[in-house]
Amino acid sequence: MRNESLRPESIPPALAGFVPAASRHADGTLADKYGRHVTYLRLSITDRCDFRCTYCMAEEMTFLPRAQVLTLEECLRIVTTFVALGVTKVRVTGGEPLVRHNAVWLMEQIAGLEGIKEVVVTTNGSQLDRFAPALLAAGVKRINISLDTLRAERFREITRIGDLAKVLRGIDAARGAGFQRIKLNTVMMRGRNDDEFIDLVQFAVDKGIDIAFIEEMPLGEIGHGRESSYFGSEEAIARLQTRFALLPSTETTGGPARYWRIPDTQTRVGFISPHSHNFCDTCNRVRVTAQGELYPCLGNNDAIGLLPLLRAHPGDDAPLRQAIMKTMGIKAKGHEFGEQMNAPQVVRFMSMTGG
Ligand code: SAM
Ligand code: SF4
Numbered sequence: 051m052r053n054e055s056l057r058p059e060s061i062p063p064a065l066a067g068f069v070p071a072a073s074r075h076a077d078g079t080l081a082d083k084y085g086r087h088v089t090y091l092r093l094s095i096t097d098r099c100d101f102r103c104t105y106c107m108a109e110e111m112t113f114l115p116r117a118q119v120l121t122l123e124e125c126l127r128i129v130t131t132f133v134a135l136g137v138t139k140v141r142v143t144g145g146e147p148l149v150r151h152n153a154v155w156l157m158e159q160i161a162g163l164e165g166i167k168e169v170v171v172t173t174n175g176s177q178l179d180r181f182a183p184a185l186l187a188a189g190v191k192r193i194n195i196s197l198d199t200l201r202a203e204r205f206r207e208i209t210r211i212g213d214l215a216k217v218l219r220g221i222d223a224a225r226g227a228g229f230q231r232i233k234l235n236t237v238m239m240r241g242r243n244d245d246e247f248i249d250l251v252q253f254a255v256d257k258g259i260d261i262a263f264i265e266e267m268p269l270g271e272i273g274h275g276r277e278s279s280y281f282g283s284e285e286a287i288a289r290l291q292t293r294f295a296l297l298p299s300t301e302t303t304g305g306p307a308r309y310w311r312i313p314d315t316q317t318r319v320g321f322i323s324p325h326s327h328n329f330c331d332t333c334n335r336v337r338v339t340a341q342g343e344l345y346p347c348l349g350n351n352d353a354i355g356l357l358p359l360l361r362a363h364p365g366d367d368a369p370l371r372q373a374i375m376k377t378m379g380i381k382a383k384g385h386e387f388g389e390q391m392n393a394p395q396v397v398r399f400m401s402m403t404g405g
Pocket of ligand 2: 100102103106144
């Protein structure tokens, strides 16, 4: 299932001998050639997952052999280098980050780095009933939990193997632990969960948490036709307005979501709309996959492999630092999702880059 053309050694010819014009801004942060500052790193710590969500993975997945996956110490080395280059926020994701042994140790180390302002996690919630208090103690203050449906049978269909009851227990464990903010992430799919958007928002209101709806992105070749299931944000907003008063909000959590508030509740409703509302102009992030590929843009195939550098220079971070700075020079102006939902312009699965 994996795409061989994405192996790190095949990717960076564009970088050979390339000296970017502006890889660091005067304020010390990383900057790309369009003047965008990169202060946010999304790190996938595993490509493995205990679910097989239909929009994210193929039914039969081949996962990476252990030796090709970053060790947690290598993850920390990468993050430390990014933080020294001005990154202040790190999201730990996957695959499912909480199925990786000792994931909480890594988060604690990251949270303790000088210069870091925020460590956040995106999880499918399946392990949260075990890990929520430990995550909070490790310094994680905000957490995103994916939830596409409140119906157990449908949950099983969408995730192929997931158990809704366990995830709901995880959500309650996170609420009990006392995170600053909890946000649900819902991928919108016509004919599959669009009849539940109102129920999902009501669920978020009842639990006193946020929710963000995400337009499905064409990443990786999957089983279902994405074109027929695509559901845009504007239609979802109109649908929610039949039940809730949505007040536009200028609030941001530093990401691409546009937020609405529901009066007299704690809940914010966000929309992440890569198709209908392109947010590339304000992009402040880069991604590192579990095998150490640095992707400057989620919607683009350009990347550079950091793992060979880490292993070739165990005691010297200078080559790593150089590679990171150079990669800023190939950060694309915008994603290449285009109109064709069924023919993925991006050949890797979302579980590889971590969303
Ligand atoms: N396993 C964790 C989870 O599900 O939250 C973290 C990794 S998952 C890849 C991160 C986010 O990406 C999830 O909220 C998931 O719903 C979303 N996602 C996966 N595939 C997607 C796609 N094709 N389009 C839009 N969002 C997607
Ligand atoms: Fe796993 Fe998250 Fe992908 Fe679902 S969306 S298969 S939970 S990585």
